[in-house]
Amino acid sequence: MNVCNPCISATLYINALSDPREGCCSFGSACLAMATNQPAPPKPPLPAKPTPHATLYEFAAGGAVLVLLMLLALWFVTALAPQPVGLAAPMLGVWGLAVAVMLSLLLVRLRRLRRASEGNLVRTQRSEARLAGIIRSSMEAIITVDEEQRIVLFNPMAEMLFGCTAAEAIGRPLGDFVPSRFRAAHEAHVRRFGVKGVTERQMGQQRVLHALRQDGTEFPIEASISQTQDGGSKLFTVILRDTTERVRAETALRHSREELQQLSDRVQASREEERRRIARELHDDLGQRLSALKMDLAILASDLKDAGVAPGLLDEAAAMHQVIDETVASVRRIAADLRPALLDELGLIPAIEWLAKEFSARYGIAVITHAAEEEDVGECAATAVFRIVQEALSNVVQHAEANRVDIELVRHDDHYELTVRDNGRGGAGKQADGGERVSLGLVGIRERARLLRGTVATTQALGEGFCLTVCFPLAMTTSPEGRK
Numbered sequence: 001m002n003v004c005n006p007c008i009s010a011t012l013y014i015n016a017l018s019d020p021r022e023g024c025c026s027f028g029s030a031c032l033a034m035a036t037n038q039p040a041p042p043k044p045p046l047p048a049k050p051t052p053h054a055t056l057y058e059f060a061a062g063g064a065v066l067v068l069l070m071l072l073a074l075w076f077v078t079a080l081a082p083q084p085v086g087l088a089a090p091m092l093g094v095w096g097l098a099v100a101v102m103l104s105l106l107l108v109r110l111r112r113l114r115r116a117s118e119g120n121l122v123r124t125q126r127s128e129a130r131l132a133g134i135i136r137s138s139m140e141a142i143i144t145v146d147e148e149q150r151i152v153l154f155n156p157m158a159e160m161l162f163g164c165t166a167a168e169a170i171g172r173p174l175g176d177f178v179p180s181r182f183r184a185a186h187e188a189h190v191r192r193f194g195v196k197g198v199t200e201r202q203m204g205q206q207r208v209l210h211a212l213r214q215d216g217t218e219f220p221i222e223a224s225i226s227q228t229q230d231g232g233s234k235l236f237t238v239i240l241r242d243t244t245e246r247v248r249a250e251t252a253l254r255h256s257r258e259e260l261q262q263l264s265d266r267v268q269a270s271r272e273e274e275r276r277r278i279a280r281e282l283h284d285d286l287g288q289r290l291s292a293l294k295m296d297l298a299i300l301a302s303d304l305k306d307a308g309v310a311p312g313l314l315d316e317a318a319a320m321h322q323v324i325d326e327t328v329a330s331v332r333r334i335a336a337d338l339r340p341a342l343l344d345e346l347g348l349i350p351a352i353e354w355l356a357k358e359f360s361a362r363y364g365i366a367v368i369t370h371a372a373e374e375e376d377v378g379e380c381a382a383t384a385v386f387r388i389v390q391e392a393l394s395n396v397v398q399h400a401e402a403n404r405v406d407i408e409l410v411r412h413d414d415h416y417e418l419t420v421r422d423n424g425r426g427g428a429g430k431q432a433d434g435g436e437r438v439s440l441g442l443v444g445i446r447e448r449a450r451l452l453r454g455t456v457a458t459t460q461a462l463g464e465g466f467c468l469t470v471c472f473p474l475a476m477t478t479s480p481e482g483r484k
Contacts, residue, residue: 141240147233149174149190161242163214174238179212193225194234208247211240220247264447272339272383279339282331290331294324340386348382352389352407359393365402367393371409377416381472384448385409385418391441392420392468398441400424400466414474415454421467445470 135142135153141161144153150173154166162169162177174190175183208220220243227236301317335341336358343351349371356367377385389407396405402424410417442458445468449456454472 141242142237143169143174143177143240144235144237145174145190146230146235147194149187149236152235153237158240161213161240162211168214177212179210179218182210190225190236194227194236208243219244261450265451268447268451272387275338276344279335279341282335282338283341286331287328287335290324290328294321294328297321297324343382343386348377348385349409351382351386352409355386355390355393356405356407359405363397365396365405367405367407369407371407372411381416381452384452385416385470388418388445388448388470389420391445395441396420396422396424396466402465411474415471416474418470418472419467421465423465425462425465 135155138155138157141158142153142155143151143158145151150171151169154164154169156166158169159165164177169177175187178186209223210218211221212218221240222243223241224239225236227234229235297317297320301314301321304313304317336354340351340354342354349369352371353369356369359365360367393405396402400422402422405420405422408417408419408421410419442456446456449470449472452470452472454470457469457471458467459469460466
């Protein structure tokens, strides 16, 4: 399990505190008091146990000294017995010297062992002090509980976070700091973690949890959990982080994104309505005026011809007549580009077929449409789909270097699927980091697909062309103007 550095430090600290036989203290000792800034509660005396620091060498030396002492005593008794002097006195001196040497070596070894033990104790105390300092200075709240989920460690950041001192928290169940509606699930999660040793609660990788302050207020947190052995039982350490500010920022960001999407929807709807209005005015107002001017010019040319004027004037009238015809055609083309009348009068499929014909005539690229004539997707969806096809064809001209485009609209059981596929260079075009062509047109296509509550997928491969697929549900009849 991945845990953060404070959690590792806390785990090491708990391991150091969990075995009194290694020269460390258990929970409730001075180290716990250092971590929680609280006086250490009294603890029951531990039974005296021999410290297993003597090696085989020390045991052998001690045995040899005892044997020599026994021999020395034997020789001493023998020497005091009435018998000839012989070698008793010299042997007594030799054995005494040997015993003195062995005792000196044993004392030197014992002094070295004592110094090493004192050094180990000092290093252990320093390590405990460092670990306790890490826990005290940690910017995360650290709480340790036993198998009954009662708190045994509560660092200063936890005191600040929950508004409760360590003296008040130690011994209480962890559920006191969890909202009542989440306590059962939380206790089950800790028990399950104790059995499996696997948790989905890793810092920054899980859903937002909630904790309860001493004054009864709830606040969002994220947490990671680890466990360690304490003799025959387990201890669970939880690292907590207050995510109130982050949740508030994420909420504000989500609201801002929703507002921007609503603004985009309104802009798209206003833009489409403005196009519709301008196209109607161009067709109805300017087109009618040009038609009237053309009729007046034809009458004027007829009158001039009847009056027998110079042929040059008649040629100028004919040139003016041709300019008016070209202007009328241009106005109709501009109005159709803004908002084709076929889209409102005949529906989506005829409008796409007209767009394909105009595109082929203008750029020399063959466009094949595959769609049923009776498809009726609704006014809102028809406008969005038409604009998506229009933008896709524009991207083909700008990026694909293709000579054929296939447009297909298929109705499935619960959704429509629009596909625009070209036979261009595909991956040979300029691409973004995500593998898609750098084009603001794709952004616009995604926005229009979002209006349809649909999805956009693109596929491309080097030399195999580019394919755009848009899927949207059947029941998409709400207009953008009606979405707030």
